[in-house]
Amino acid sequence: MKSLTLSIEKAYLYSGKITKNFEEGFVSEVVRETMEYDVVIVGAGPAGLSAAIRLKQLDANLQVVVLEKGSEVGAHILSGAVLDPSGLNKLIPEWREKGAPIDVPVKEDNFYILGEAGQIRLPNFLMPPLMNNHGNYIVSMGNVCRWMAEQAEEIGVEIFPGMACSDLVFGKTGEVKGVVAGEFGKNSDGSIGEAYEPGMELHGKYVLLSEGARGSLAKQVIEKFNLDSECDVPKFGIGMKEIWEVDPELHNEGEVTHTMGWPLGFKSSGGSFVYHLNNNQVYVGYIVDLNYKNPFLSPYMEFQQFKHHPKIQKLLNGGKRIAYGARAVTKGGLQSIPRTAFPGGALLGCSAGLVNLPRIKGNHNAMHSGMEAAESVYNAIQDDRFGDLLLDYDLKLKTEAVGKDLKKVRNVAPLNARFGPLGGLMLGGFDMWFQTLFKFSLFGSLKHGKSDAESTESASKHKEIKYPKPDGSISFDRLTNVSFSMTNHEENQPCHLQLDNPEIPISVNLPQFSEPAQRYCPAGVYEVIKAEEEERFVINFQNCVHCKTCDIKDPSQNINWMTPQGGDGPNYPNM
Numbered sequence: 001m002k003s004l005t006l007s008i009e010k011a012y013l014y015s016g017k018i019t020k021n022f023e024e025g026f027v028s029e030v031v032r033e034t035m036e037y038d039v040v041i042v043g044a045g046p047a048g049l050s051a052a053i054r055l056k057q058l059d060a061n062l063q064v065v066v067l068e069k070g071s072e073v074g075a076h077i078l079s080g081a082v083l084d085p086s087g088l089n090k091l092i093p094e095w096r097e098k099g100a101p102i103d104v105p106v107k108e109d110n111f112y113i114l115g116e117a118g119q120i121r122l123p124n125f126l127m128p129p130l131m132n133n134h135g136n137y138i139v140s141m142g143n144v145c146r147w148m149a150e151q152a153e154e155i156g157v158e159i160f161p162g163m164a165c166s167d168l169v170f171g172k173t174g175e176v177k178g179v180v181a182g183e184f185g186k187n188s189d190g191s192i193g194e195a196y197e198p199g200m201e202l203h204g205k206y207v208l209l210s211e212g213a214r215g216s217l218a219k220q221v222i223e224k225f226n227l228d229s230e231c232d233v234p235k236f237g238i239g240m241k242e243i244w245e246v247d248p249e250l251h252n253e254g255e256v257t258h259t260m261g262w263p264l265g266f267k268s269s270g271g272s273f274v275y276h277l278n279n280n281q282v283y284v285g286y287i288v289d290l291n292y293k294n295p296f297l298s299p300y301m302e303f304q305q306f307k308h309h310p311k312i313q314k315l316l317n318g319g320k321r322i323a324y325g326a327r328a329v330t331k332g333g334l335q336s337i338p339r340t341a342f343p344g345g346a347l348l349g350c351s352a353g354l355v356n357l358p359r360i361k362g363n364h365n366a367m368h369s370g371m372e373a374a375e376s377v378y379n380a381i382q383d384d385r386f387g388d389l390l391l392d393y394d395l396k397l398k399t400e401a402v403g404k405d406l407k408k409v410r411n412v413a414p415l416n417a418r419f420g421p422l423g424g425l426m427l428g429g430f431d432m433w434f435q436t437l438f439k440f441s442l443f444g445s446l447k448h449g450k451s452d453a454e455s456t457e458s459a460s461k462h463k464e465i466k467y468p469k470p471d472g473s474i475s476f477d478r479l480t481n482v483s484f485s486m487t488n489h490e491e492n493q494p495c496h497l498q499l500d501n502p503e504i505p506i507s508v509n510l511p512q513f514s515e516p517a518q519r520y521c522p523a524g525v526y527e528v529i530k531a532e533e534e535e536r537f538v539i540n541f542q543n544c545v546h547c548k549t550c551d552i553k554d555p556s557q558n559i560n561w562m563t564p565q566g567g568d569g570p571n572y573p574n575m
Contacts, residue, residue, distance in 0.1 A: 030198045032180065037063045039377055040178060040204035042165045042217060044068035045077060046141065046363045047349025048210035049148040050091050050370030051377075056155040058378040064157050065202060066149075067181050069164035071567040073149040074142035076212075076546060078241060078327040078575040080273055080285060080360055081141045082106060082133055082256055086401070087367025092151060101143040104277050106133040107254035112311075113422075114261040119311055128432035130408060131359060133256050138277045140574040141363055164566035168217055169201050175387040176221065176344035178203035184565055190494050205386035206377045207345035210370065213328040214548035216563050218351040227338040227347075233451045234353055235332035235413055237270065238549045240303045240522050241285035242481075243574060246319040251280045258360070260421055263305040268292040269416040269424065270299075272306055273360060274315070281322075282315065287329060287360070290452035290520075290553050291417055294462040298519040299549075300326075301467040304475035308468070316474050324476075324484040325572050326522035326547040331357045331413050334398070334406040335445055341394040344387045346373050354402055358412045358428065368401045408435045414446035456555040459514040478524035482543050486571035487523070489542045489564055496564040497525065497541050497550065504558045505537035513555050520553045545570045 039055055041048045044066050055064050070076035083102065088095050095102065111127065112119040124132075149159055160181075169178035183199035186192060209218050213236065222228050253276050260271035269289035276282050286303035307316060330336075330353035337354070340347040348369045355362030376393035380386070397403065411431050416424030435441050470476050489496075499505070509515045510528060515537070517526035523545045527538040546569045551561040 030192075032198050032201050034178075034201045034203055035065075037065045037202060037204045038381060039064045039206050039208065040202050041066045041208045041210060042179060043210035043212065043215070043349075043351075044070075044073045044149060044159060044161070045145060045210055045212060045349060045366065046087070046148070047351075047366035047370040048208065049145060049152055050087065050367040051208050051210065051348060051374045052152045052157040052370075053091060053148065053155065054371045054374035055378060056152070056157055058374065060156060062378075062381070065204075066152070066157060066159045067163045067165055067179065067202065068159065068161045069563055069566050070161060070569065071571055072146075072161045073159065074146045075161070075571045076569055077142040077145050078239070078325045078572055079141040079363060080239075080241070080275065080283065081139050081363060082275060082361065083137045083139045083141070083144070084359075084361055084364040085135070085137060087364040087371070091367055091371055098151065100147050102137045102139050104138040104254055106136045106138060106256050108252065108256065109133045110255070110257040112257065112259045114259050114309055114311075116262050117310060119259070126429070128429060128436055130432065130436070138254065138256065138275045138283070140277075142572050142575045162567035164563040164568075165217060166199070166563055168207075168220055169203065171344065171387055173387070174343060176207050176342065177387060178207060179217065182566060186494055188492055188494060193492070205381055206390070208348055208373055208377070209345060209351050210348040210366070211351050213330045213350040213353070214551050214561065215351045216561060218347055221342045221345070221347070222338055225339075225342045227340070227342060231338050232332060232335040232448050234330065234336050235289075235291065235448055236452055236552045237287045237289045237329040237331050238299045238326060238520070238522060238547060239285060239287045239329045240300060240326045241283060241324070241575065242321050242484075243323040244282045244284055244316055244319045244321050245280055246282050246315055247317075248280050250315050251282065252276045253278055260425065262309060264288065264302050266420045266422045268294070268297065269421045270302070271421075274312065282319075284312070284316070289331065289413075289416070290549065291450070291455040293455055293457040294465070295456055295459050295513040295516040295555070296462055296465045296519065298465070298467060300478055300522045301519075304470055305468060307474050313474055321476070321484065323573055323575065324481040325570055325575050326545050326549075328548040328552060330355045330362070332448060333357060333413055334403065334410040336448065337398060339394055340397055341390040343389060346376070346390050346393050348373055352397070354406070356405055356409055358409050358432070365402045365405060369397055372396050372400070372402075408432055411441060411443045411446045414448055415443075417449065452552055453555050453557050456513060456516060456553070458512055464514075478522065479543070482523045482545065485523075485545050486573070487543065487545050487569055488571070489544065489568040491542060493565050495539055495541045496562045497539050497544065498560045498562055500558050500560065502537075504556050506535055508556055509554070509558075510535065517550055517554060517559070520549055522547060522549065526550070
């Protein structure tokens with residue numbers, strides 16, 4: 001990838017925007033330089049890169065930039081991932097000839113309901129056709145995105161990794177006209193340090209936000225422009241994943257297995273995935289829906305316990321865990337998609353919430369959304385428009401490829417919430433089959449009800465869950481596993497996990513909910529410690545893997561996840 005400094009000479013202009021820093025009674029002026037583009041894209045995931053490639057396919061002269069907060073493209077990408085290639089087929093039809101890292105077709109598709117010591121396999125013929133993985137591929141989406149970035153750069157897209165976008169830039173009429181990127185060197189208290197770099201403003205005729213689930217800039221535009229006024233509440237799960245090298249005798253390249261049931265049970269929704277890719281490697285993951293009620297539940301420990309099921313432990317015995325990570329997963333579906341067009345730009349991919357929950361797939365929809373946004377932006381620029389609403393994108397997203405994909409599964413999450421995973425499985429399966437055959441649903445479009453934060457019940461209503469201690473061979477403690485995410489944050493910077501009220505964790509969350517941040521965080525960021533007879537809430541932000549669970553699940557909605565310095569965070573090798 002290019003260094004940003006290599007392109008500075010092409011377009012640096014002084015913006016005239018002054019940032020005032022009140023430090024020790026003095027006012028210092030920070031003048032940021034500006035780079036002008038046709039389109040600014042935040043996030044080098046499948047949505048952002050698809051948008052960039054499609055824009056250059058439509059007009060090679062368009063100036064397109066992609067900003068990525070990870071140290072490299074793919075560093076922050078975490079996905080299952082079984083890829084439906086429909087999006088890539090449309091974007092780059094010759095992807096096979098171009099050497100895309102997509103070479104493990106699914107050859108076996110299994111679904112099990114687990115008990116503590118056994119399992120029942122559901123016959124494939126019972127599953128709705130859309131659940132069939134024939135024609136899909138087991139991939140590392142991190143490596144797919146790295147390859148996509150190469151394709152983008154070959155046709156003139158500028159990609160700047162390590163460039164976190166910390167703020168939005170607004171125009172005279174209130175439209176989004178750019179972002180602030182590349183700010184470094186603030187002290188931990190927020191003051192300007194000796195090595196402070198103010199970053200720059202990157203302006204575009206349109207700004208596309210593809211930050212993934214619960215992106216910080218996406219949150220800002222949703223709130224500022226009231227984009228969620230007509231949609232249902234957003235819903236999320238927390239997905240945790242490990243990469244294992246297993247005994248070649250037990251490896252079955254191309255096998256896809258999903259499970260539900262033990263250990264999570266049938267009161268809370270979630271389940272596992274086990275994908276056999278090449279080189280004797282297996283992706284082992286667990287997703288827990290964040291609408292669970294019991295504040296004592298630990299999604300991470302449910303994952304670790306799952307690996308001790310006889311079927312899974314047999315696969316992992318003698319194997320080697322080589323990577324770990326975690327990420328929030330959008331699961332609200334069609335009814336939770338906000339208005340995706342805002343003045344000056346649009347939301348793409350998981351920033352809009354486009355995951356197909358029962359299929360556990362969203363990368364194809366992310367690619368479709370990127371292409372559709374690109375086509376809308378191209379048409380607008382051709383008409384000499386800029387900074388306005390891309391209404392055609394919003395309509396196309398919800399009614400064409402993505403909308404059709406999500407429409408058939410829109411009731412799965414609400415049915416799970418109402419009737420539990422087993423009842424939801426039966427009724428959701430019926431609903432998907434009925435829509436496949438008759439093109440409408442007997443349920444209509446069900447509502448989700450409470451947000452994930454509101455779903456958390458008082459600790460007094462539940463018993464504490466005693467989880468088995470990790471054995472260090474199949475299961476691991478959080479801090480040990482976090483070391484396999486290669487996450488790192490410069491300590492002398494402001495904490496990116498901000499508390500609206502620092503007193504709430506101890507004064508409210510601890511007595512009412514036994515402070516669930518200690519358990520829902522899959523990286524051990526949050527602790528309650530006792531010092532001199534006084535309890536204190538500690539944030540170890542250096543451990544953060546950018547999953548955003550805290551921003552979603554905190555029952556008081558007191559934690560605000562902001563982007564840290566560019567390049568900080570996990571460095572996933574092949575996720």
